[in-house]
Amino acid sequence: EPLPASAEQTDGFHLVIDALKANDVDTIYGLVGIPITDLARMAQAEGLRFIGFRHEANAVNAAAIAGYLTKKPGIAMTVSAPGFLNGLVALANATVNCFPMIMISGSSEREIVDLAQGDYEELDQLNAAKPYVKAAYRINHVEDIGIGMARAIRAAVSGRPGGVYLDVPAKLLGQAMDAAAGKKSIVKVVDPAPAQVPAPEAITRALDVLKNAKRPVIMLGKGASYAQADADIRAFVEKTGIPYLAMSMAKGLLPDNHPQAAIAARSYALKEADCVMLIGARLNWLLSHGKGPTWGGKDHKDWADKKFVQIDISAQEMDSNVPIDAPLAGDIGSTVAALLKEIEKSGFNKPDASWTGSIKEKSDANVAKMAKTLSAKTSPMNFMTALSAMRDVLKTRPDICLVNEGANTLDLARSVIDMYEPRKRLDSGTWGVMGIGMGYAIGAAVTTGKPVVALEGDSAFGFSGMEVETICRYNLPVTVVIFNNNGVYKGNDVNPTGGADPAPTVFVKGSRYDMLMQAFGGVGVTANTPEELSKALTEGIASGKPTLINVVIDENAGTESGRISHLNPQSAAKKK
Numbered sequence: 052e053p054l055p056a057s058a059e060q061t062d063g064f065h066l067v068i069d070a071l072k073a074n075d076v077d078t079i080y081g082l083v084g085i086p087i088t089d090l091a092r093m094a095q096a097e098g099l100r101f102i103g104f105r106h107e108a109n110a111v112n113a114a115a116i117a118g119y120l121t122k123k124p125g126i127a128m129t130v131s132a133p134g135f136l137n138g139l140v141a142l143a144n145a146t147v148n149c150f151p152m153i154m155i156s157g158s159s160e161r162e163i164v165d166l167a168q169g170d171y172e173e174l175d176q177l178n179a180a181k182p183y184v185k186a187a188y189r190i191n192h193v194e195d196i197g198i199g200m201a202r203a204i205r206a207a208v209s210g211r212p213g214g215v216y217l218d219v220p221a222k223l224l225g226q227a228m229d230a231a232a233g234k235k236s237i238v239k240v241v242d243p244a245p246a247q248v249p250a251p252e253a254i255t256r257a258l259d260v261l262k263n264a265k266r267p268v269i270m271l272g273k274g275a276s277y278a279q280a281d282a283d284i285r286a287f288v289e290k291t292g293i294p295y296l297a298m299s300m301a302k303g304l305l306p307d308n309h310p311q312a313a314i315a316a317r318s319y320a321l322k323e324a325d326c327v328m329l330i331g332a333r334l335n336w337l338l339s340h341g342k343g344p345t346w347g348g349k350d351h352k353d354w355a356d357k358k359f360v361q362i363d364i365s366a367q368e369m370d371s372n373v374p375i376d377a378p379l380a381g382d383i384g385s386t387v388a389a390l391l392k393e394i395e396k397s398g399f400n401k402p403d404a405s406w407t408g409s410i411k412e413k414s415d416a417n418v419a420k421m422a423k424t425l426s427a428k429t430s431p432m433n434f435m436t437a438l439s440a441m442r443d444v445l446k447t448r449p450d451i452c453l454v455n456e457g458a459n460t461l462d463l464a465r466s467v468i469d470m471y472e473p474r475k476r477l478d479s480g481t482w483g484v485m486g487i488g489m490g491y492a493i494g495a496a497v498t499t500g501k502p503v504v505a506l507e508g509d510s511a512f513g514f515s516g517m518e519v520e521t522i523c524r525y526n527l528p529v530t531v532v533i534f535n536n537n538g539v540y541k542g543n544d545v546n547p548t549g550g551a552d553p554a555p556t557v558f559v560k561g562s563r564y565d566m567l568m569q570a571f572g573g574v575g576v577t578a579n580t581p582e583e584l585s586k587a588l589t590e591g592i593a594s595g596k597p598t599l600i601n602v603v604i605d606e607n608a609g610t611e612s613g614r615i616s617h618l619n620p621q622s623a624a625k626k627k
């Protein structure tokens with residue numbers, strides 16, 4: 052006999068799922084266990100996709116990149132304490148990179164945690180998360196699930212996007228309430244990321260600074276990619292005629308072979324520019340903090356005499372490193388639209404051909420120099436000869452995502468492999484973190500439904516390599532390419548003591564990563580030549596099957612820490 056409608060009950064399990072579905076969430080990335088296993092099963096039964104991982108960090112990385120690609124918060128789910136802590140690194144990375152996501156973790160009961168009475172996986176997760184996330188919330192009562200999820204969603208995507216921690220005590224899931232009241236408590240968030248339009252006077256000021264510049268340059272950051280204002284950003288670059296640079300994840304916003312691309316003349320452009328316009332790019336370590344020799348300054352503290360225009364959604368970002376002459380606090384889409392409108396009205400004279408011509412000259416010279424290195428025949432392959440083969444294959448598929456991490460593998464691929472469409476290059480980003488590879492590859496494959504290529508240094512791959520089983524389990528169209536030079540950075544290091552142990556930076560020689568993929572039913576290939584690499588990569592992409600290409604790279608190739616070796620501290624005490 053069905054219960055009368057008024058007596059019908061719902062509970063925390065169902066309301067968490069209802070709240071996610073009401074806000075168009077269709078995928079959860081996670082790793083089950085107490086207390087979320089049934090939540091995952093019920094979510095799946097109610098039509099959500101639950102992608103189960105082998106380590107929480109990779110699940111959270113997948114959710115983070117899904118957030119970056121869709122502008123909707125990626126959703127990750129972990130168990131309490133150790134599962135939560137495993138995911139926290141990737142949640143912090145999402146926050147640093149401004150990727151919108153929510154990590155929902157089961158947690159212990161407050162009354163036991165607060166008396167430190169030793170609960171199962173006891174940890175004060177809410178407070179442990181706070182320093183590393185944009186916002187952290189706990190829901191204690193079943194009737195608050197709707198508003199709590201709404202808060203988390205809005206916190207993740209509004210303003211500067213970031214990682215949000217949502218703490219769900221085990222008891223909450225079992226709490227029951229009247230079904231009708233439960234339905235009423237679900238909140239569909241209205242306009243979660245409202246436009247933030249800059250003040251008209253800020254628009255005028257910025258255009259004045261740009262119009263008075265003799266040698267302006269635009270720097271596009273991943274915030275510009277994230278904005279999904281691709282047509283307006285392209286129109287702004289082309290209408291102003293200003294040469295532009297792109298940070299690694301902004302590559303492809305305009306095609307890398309665009310006539311105004313200054314990427315191949317980056318050092319010249321940054322040194323010689325008298326005005327730099329930052330669009331969704333922060334002046335952090337990746338841009339030498341906007342000062343010093345990179346920017347034409349005498350020493351690393353010297354603020355070269357340049358004018359800066361900066362678009363950032365956070366007003367507080369301005370003057371972070373050097374004074375900003377024309378701050379534009381607003382979302383990039385609204386701000387670029389307002390700049391275009393003003394240019395329509397008041398016009399804009401393109402920079403003098405002496406400036407754009409000098410950049411083109413430098414670019415062409417550098418491209419010619421690189422072409423020589425790329426066309427060299429080497430055996431075994433080095434990074435550049437392998438990248439040359441990859442570049443030619445990937446050029447035929449501008450629509451697929453390239454995930455990239457490593458040291459030399461990251462730095463060199465960034466300059467060799469051109470991107471032609473926005474949001475296709477997904478890499479170690481702001482933190483230069485290793486371990487994003489398989490998580491990002493899975494998140495991108497699930498989100499886009501298209502083939503993904505993950506180009507990995509062999510050490511970088513090791514951080515998330517077990518997820519090749521996850522890739523096979525869901526039969527994802529991911530081709531993992533490992534540049535195998537037998538070690539962290541290079542493979543030729545020796546134990547300084549002369550002892551039998553391997554040097555801290557080397558791995559087993561001749562390792563066969565391809566067999567790892569075969570172990571789970573995927574396709575594994577070893578490539579010793581550019582031809583073998585091209586063939587395997589073309590077939591991997593076309594097959595849509597999980598594929599791993601173990602690329603044999605000269606162990607003497609590359610430099611320690613790639614292009615950031617200068618960040619290593621030097622020992623002052625020389626051992627006798």
Ligand SMILES: Cc1ncc(Cn2c(C)c(CCOP(=O)(O)OP(=O)(O)O)sc2=O)c(N)n1
Nearest residue numbers: 457458459460483484485508509510511539540
């Ligand atoms: C989480 C984490 N651990 C360690 C590092 C340090 N690190 C490490 C360990 C790298 C791997 C370099 O080795 P690789 O084999 O992946 O790269 P190449 O062979 O391309 O140089 S790059 C780098 O900055 C890091 N960035 N992030």
